[in-house]
Amino acid sequence: EPEVTQTPSHQVTQMGQEVILRCVPISNHLYFYWYRQILGQKVEFLVSFYNNEISEKSEIFDDQFSVERPDGSNFTLKIRSTKLEDSAMYFCASSYYGTAYEQYFGPGTRLTVT
Amino acid sequence: QQQVKQSPQSLIVQKGGISIINCAYENTAFDYFPWYQQFPGKGPALLIAIRPDVSEKKEGRFTISFNKSAKQFSLHIMDSQPGDSATYFCAASLAGNTPLVFGKGTRLSVIA
Numbered sequence: 001e002p003e004v005t006q007t008p009s010h011q012v013t014q015m016g017q018e019v020i021l022r023c024v025p026i027s028n029h030l031y032f033y034w035y036r037q038i039l040g041q042k043v044e045f046l047v048s049f050y051n052n053e054i055s056e057k058s059e060i061f062d063d064q065f066s067v068e069r070p071d072g073s074n075f076t077l078k079i080r081s082t083k084l085e086d087s088a089m090y091f092c093a094s095s096y097y098g099t100a101y102e103q104y105f106g107p108g109t110r111l112t113v114t
Numbered sequence: 115q116q117q118v119k120q121s122p123q124s125l126i127v128q129k130g131g132i133s134i135i136n137c138a139y140e141n142t143a144f145d146y147f148p149w150y151q152q153f154p155g156k157g158p159a160l161l162i163a164i165r166p167d168v169s170e171k172k173e174g175r176f177t178i179s180f181n182k183s184a185k186q187f188s189l190h191i192m193d194s195q196p197g198d199s200a201t202y203f204c205a206a207s208l209a210g211n212t213p214l215v216f217g218k219g220t221r222l223s224v225i226a
Contacts, residue, residue, distance in 0.1 A: 004157075031211040043150075043158060043203060045213040056213055091157050095211050101146045103214060105157035 002026040004106035006092050012112045013082055021077045021109045023092030032075045033093040033103060034067065036060070043091065049075065082113045116141060118206050120217025127224050133191040135220045137204035140185065145209040149178065149189045152201045152219075161202075162189070194224045 005024045013019050025032050034046040047057045049067055066078045075094075079086055089110050093103040119138045127133045137147075146165060150158035164171045164178045164187065171178045177190040191198055201221050205214040 033213065035214075042218045043205075043214075043216040045215070048211070048213055050211070058213070097211060101207065101211060102148070102160055102163065103211075104160060105150075107157045108155075 004092055004094055004104055006090075006106040006109050008109060009107065010110045010112070012114065015084060015113055016081050019079050019082055019111065021079075021090050021092075021111070023075045023077075023106055024073050025075055025092065025094030026104060027073070028096065029094035029104075030097045031055075031095045031103075032067075032069070033095075034077045035091045035093060035105075036088040037091065037108075038088045046077070046090075079111075082111075084113050087111055087113045116215050118204060118215050118217045120204050120220060122220060123218070124221045125223070127191075127194045127222065129194065129196060129224055129226045131194050131224075133194045133198065133222055133224070134188060135202055135204070135222070136186065136188045137206075137217050138184075138186045139206050141206070141208075142185065143208055144206040144215075146207045147178070147180065147187050148205050148214070149176075150203045150205065150216075152203065158203060191222075194222075196224045196226060198222060199224050 007022045032049045037043045047061045048055045064080050068076050089108040091108045092106045095103045148163035149161045151161045152158045162173050162176045175192045180187045201219045203219045204217040207214050
């Protein structure tokens with residue numbers, strides 16, 4: 001069964017450093033998303049991406065964040081200058097299009113900012 | 115307006131019992147209501163979903179009941195098993211491939 005994959009599974013970085021989180025969405029999906037989940041809290045939407053551009057973003061997704069689809073398979077989230085409060089699980093998700101609304105999530109990257 | 119309120123926060127059910135988790139929403143434009151199951155350290159896994167044109171959907175032991183007039187929907191897990199112990203999130207989104215708005219989650223423990 002196709003699945004969303006994410007690397008790395010755990011990333012530790014120092015405050016102020018740049019990190020890139022990587023995702024490989026399900027191959028025939030066209031919509032891609034990043035969500036985050038701070039420990040013990042609900043999952044929150046960051047950004048969605050379609051046709052090589054951002055389709056929606058939340059207020060969390062400020063100028064420190066960027067997304068890119070550098071090739072036909074990868075989808076990345078970059079945080080330019082990490083803050084302590086960026087520590088969270090980051091989930092990538094993908095969905096097909098049209099009436100198939102189902103979003104499938106990857107296993108997540110645990111980001112720890114020290 | 116964009117919130118989805120979920121209750122209870124935690125739930126303990128005997129093996130073989132029925133687990134019931136409730137969610138309420140305000141935005142009448144929401145058009146898609148999925149439930150996700152999450153085990154510790156894993157990503158949310160889509161369990162079952164419903165659109166507002168039906169009042170109930172059943173898949174195996176899992177049933178969504180949807181009350182459009184009350185703006186509420188619930189997940190029922192029949193014959194609950196210890197393997198069902200996880201955190202369950204309800205969510206909602208507008209029509210199309212739009213962002214999911216999640217509830218705060220319910221930690222379910224099924225005890226033998």
